[in-house]
Amino acid sequence: MSFINTLSQVERDTLRRVVRLVHMKHFPKHVATDYEADKLIETIGPEAAGNMIKLGMDRGIHDA
Secondary structure (H helix, E strand, C coil): CCHHHHCCHHHHHHHHHHHHHHCCCCCCCCCCCHHHHHHHHHHHHHHHHHHHHHHHHHHCHHHC
């Protein structure tokens, strides 16, 4: 089972926004989909994802 399925919707959306802003900023818009962001999130692992969620919440990215 994927750890991303254990996240709440708010956490998942925040994490996707952080990944798009940081890791996918040079990707074409049509490639930066939720599916592609989720694949990238799976590769970074749950510990790094947890840190990214905290960073996103602290910086207000979840409201963007």
